[in-house]
Amino acid sequence: MNDWLAALSSHLLSDTPMVRVVVASVHGSSPRAVGTTMLVGATQFEGSIGGGHLEWQALAIARTLLTHPQQPAVRLERFALGEKLGQCCGGSVEVWFERYDSSAADFVVNTLARRKPDSLLLTVFGLTLERLLVDADCLPDGLILPADFAVQDRALLITRNDSVVLIEPIASTQQQLWLFGAGHVGKALVKLLADLPLRITWIDSRPQMFPATLSSNVTPLCTDDPVAAARGSPPDTWFLVMTHSHDLDYDLCCALLTRADFAWLGLIGSRTKAARFTQRLKRQGITAQRLARLTCPIGLATISSKLPAAIALSTTAQLLGLIEQRRAGSLTSHALQHGAKSA
Numbered sequence: 102m103n104d105w106l107a108a109l110s111s112h113l114l115s116d117t118p119m120v121r122v123v124v125a126s127v128h129g130s131s132p133r134a135v136g137t138t139m140l141v142g143a144t145q146f147e148g149s150i151g152g153g154h155l156e157w158q159a160l161a162i163a164r165t166l167l168t169h170p171q172q173p174a175v176r177l178e179r180f181a182l183g184e185k186l187g188q189c190c191g192g193s194v195e196v197w198f199e200r201y202d203s204s205a206a207d208f209v210v211n212t213l214a215r216r217k218p219d220s221l222l223l224t225v226f227g228l229t230l231e232r233l234l235v236d237a238d239c240l241p242d243g244l245i246l247p248a249d250f251a252v253q254d255r256a257l258l259i260t261r262n263d264s265v266v267l268i269e270p271i272a273s274t275q276q277q278l279w280l281f282g283a284g285h286v287g288k289a290l291v292k293l294l295a296d297l298p299l300r301i302t303w304i305d306s307r308p309q310m311f312p313a314t315l316s317s318n319v320t321p322l323c324t325d326d327p328v329a330a331a332r333g334s335p336p337d338t339w340f341l342v343m344t345h346s347h348d349l350d351y352d353l354c355c356a357l358l359t360r361a362d363f364a365w366l367g368l369i370g371s372r373t374k375a376a377r378f379t380q381r382l383k384r385q386g387i388t389a390q391r392l393a394r395l396t397c398p399i400g401l402a403t404i405s406s407k408l409p410a411a412i413a414l415s416t417t418a419q420l421l422g423l424i425e426q427r428r429a430g431s432l433t434s435h436a437l438q439h440g441a442k443s444a
Contacts, residue, residue, distance in 0.1 A: 371398060
């Protein structure tokens with residue numbers, strides 16, 4: 102799930118009660134990491150905590166909380182991932198279940214609007230349930246976080262006196278990706294990226310090229326001047342250039358390489374196209390250091406198929422590698438470039 106807080110806000114504003122299911126702690130091997138979230142409604146659910154019998158039991162418990170609102174709003178369950186669950190991970194997980202209804206809508210909506218990069222959500226459950234939005238450096242007395250907690254996409258479960266506390270960073274973990282081109286590869290790629298933590302702006306000059314329905318993490322931008330859009334894009338953005346025109350591809354690369362604030366730039370094409378673009382960009386005054394930040398061809402070197410679906414799959418795998426590096430803290434363009442296929 103790309104952003105559970107935004108998804109939950111949408112459900113509550115439509116007066117749909119939900120139970121949030123969170124992997125709160127892991128011991129040994131498990132199918133999903135700490136912090137993994139699933140939203141469960143009466144007839145639908147979003148996200149996954151790993152599938153299998155574990156998820157089936159989690160869905161059953163969540164729906165029990167929905168159908169019995171007189172029960173406490175929070176429940177913490179420990180599952181051994183062994184023979185009883187029909188899973189052989191060998192570890193165990195603690196799973197946090199928390200019911201949200203219309204009474205929590207104001208808090209969730211306000212939290213979504215006020216969250217910052219260092220914001221934490223503290224859910225304290227004991228005799229009562231208390232939800233708090235705090236800054237990482239303004240914790241209640243007695244709460245101490247690991248040194249690297251604030252930069253991790255994780256959760257922390259703490260037992261404190263007669264209560265348990267779930268502490269979570271709630272900044273959006275979505276990386277901005279601007280995709281230029283709505284052709285065959287662009288369409289195939291957008292479908293694959295729907296469930297990844299990416300916030301995608303999809304640019305083309307041809308309105309008829311965009312599908313009628315798009316994933317919630319995709320915003321179409323129809324413009325007659327994609328180069329101007331590229332110049333005005335936010336810093337720290339990832340860019341993928343795959344338009345219908347080599348000249349437009351070149352102009353976009355030139356505009357982006359004159360900037361120093363982008364995080365990654367990929368260009369569809371062959372090594373021949375990369376070499377020709379490099380020579381033209383050099384004559385345009387683009388330095389060798391800037392040119393080293395252009396990844397072309399895109400995708401995995403081990404996949405040579407030119408089928409649009411294959412190129413999209415290969416590029417998605419490459420982006421997954423960048424996402425992993427970003428999550429691990431390798432946020433600089435230089436670090437990302439080392440994880441990409443070079444031209």
